[in-house]
Amino acid sequence: MPREDVKKLLRTKFMPHIWCPGCGHGIIMHAILRAIADLKIPKEQVCISSGIGCSSRMPGYIDACTLHTAHGRSLAFATGVRLANPDLTIVNVMGDGDGTAIGGNHFIHACRRNIGITAVVMNNNIYGMTGGQASPTTPEGAFASTAPYGAIDPTFDICKLAEGAGATFVARATVAQPVMCEQILKKAILHQKKGFAVVELVSYCHTQFGRKNKRSRPMDNFNYLKDNSVMKAKADTMTAEELKGKIVIGEFVNIEDAREYTKRYDEVIARAQKA
């Protein structure tokens, strides 16, 4: 059962939620709520934004300023929110399809701007909501409704993508490590003062992905994630061959002295007003 302070962050009147029983996304929502509760951020100062997908339905269930946008566009909306009100705490959730396919351009540019938003990619390796089509993170060889003979597209490494594009905090955990999810989220939320934080939380979709890939029960997926996660420190000692099929978890980037975009914009305002 959720803690009392976490329960207070729920919009129970909007429930039952739409997620399939046992969906990995619920673990992420719970971790986000625990992080917000622990950080004691007043809920009217919290903005939860999202795109479109199963993952993106999360904001509706959270009693805060919630913004369910259009498929792929959440970070661009959140950029406007952040610029208009730099005091809000913004947690932007999106699916792997939402965030890295249709929203890939907004994703890399939000990283580049280093705008103070915590972006959570809920990566279940599939398009869950539309019925199991392949996404940019569907593993090669896996089956999807649009890859009935096995996927051949190489996948994105979301953390490397974020790092390459300039995000100043990047980390990954899986829903099989809920405590680690929460700890990373707390750091990533605090990092908003310094800039753009990307947290890839590897989730699962037993309904659409699992069904076609011999992991149709929630526990099959949970165990799969647990068995295949490798801490970054350990991964650093392993060969590429040994790391095949493994999910490296931990913190990859944390630039403490990064300069956040709206703070830099304040400099623009100062220069404009002096001119």
Add this chain to the structure above:
Amino acid sequence: MAQVEFWQGNKALAMGAVAAGCRFFGGYPITPSTEIMETMAEELPRLGGKFVQMEDEIGGIAAAIGASIAGLKSMTGSSGPGISLKQELLGYAYIAEIPLVVANVMRGGPSTGLPTKVSQADVMQAKWGTHGDHATIAYAPSSIQECYEITVRAFNMAERFRQPVLVLSDEIIGHMREKIVIPEPGTFEVINRKKPTVCPDDFVPYKADDDDVPPMAAFGDGYRWHVTGLTSNDFGFPTNEANEIDKKATRIIRKVERFREEIVEFKEESMEDAEIVIVSYGSVSRSSLRAIRELRKQNVKVGHFRPISLWPFPEKQIAEISKRVKHIIVPELNAGQMVNEVERAVAGRCEVHRKNLLNGELYKPDEIMAFIKEVA
């Protein structure tokens, strides 16, 4: 002393936005509208506002909607392909009821078409460009003065009705320079969105007042609410209930339709005794006016009717005119768009002549004079 300037249309449009209280602009460069964003990049920071150049036009409108939700009067602008890209999120602002002004400086299309040449081919797109039903408000300026003033009006309507309002300028109006007298602040109306008066726990975000428009809180104001592009109920929560769907779908149209006569704008010249009427808007209306002034000297009974609001279209006014004139001529820089609305309003009561130019040029006054002489 009133401030007099010699400005380009795009600059006047941007300065009008600033005067209306716009404090956020999200955009992406494209000819012939770029000067709007360049002006905003210069002006907004001076006033503590924010300008952001996004990664594409979709990002531009998304950021503008986000900023509006967080309480700033917001705007985006573009042309041709960029306007096509904005269509999905225009729909978002209609359904989520977010005040927003979108400037479209029309250029030739389809696709990349004619980046530097004038067109009026986005009139129907302005109404039907995004999927789904909604009520469109779109104003077409025809002078530099009007670029400024109509943009103030566009913001007022966006804030009053909580929805996007389009300013349909065109390449000629956008790039032309002429004199403008800057209205003194305080001499014109500035409308701000209604704010909720109930306490946050009692706030029902989409519960409308008697005017069918719900008060709007800003994120960060102390109110917690849900914004979504899904059809939602008064609580802002997605619904599949037929009665709730109907309530929302009809209200977002009715809130504008009810006040149609307060939104409609037009301007007439030499209409009292006219037997022939030119109906034109935007840059074309300038050629039309020149033509009718010349022909009036020759005692031709010709007048001009200029819709300023293309949507809602001044159909009542056109219907009235059609009862007393013989010919209505509709010159447009497209294959015939607004003329369909004219024909609908006229309903066969007089002759309607379609005149269409698709070569990227503006109608010249003598071409319009020739159209008038054909029927005079």
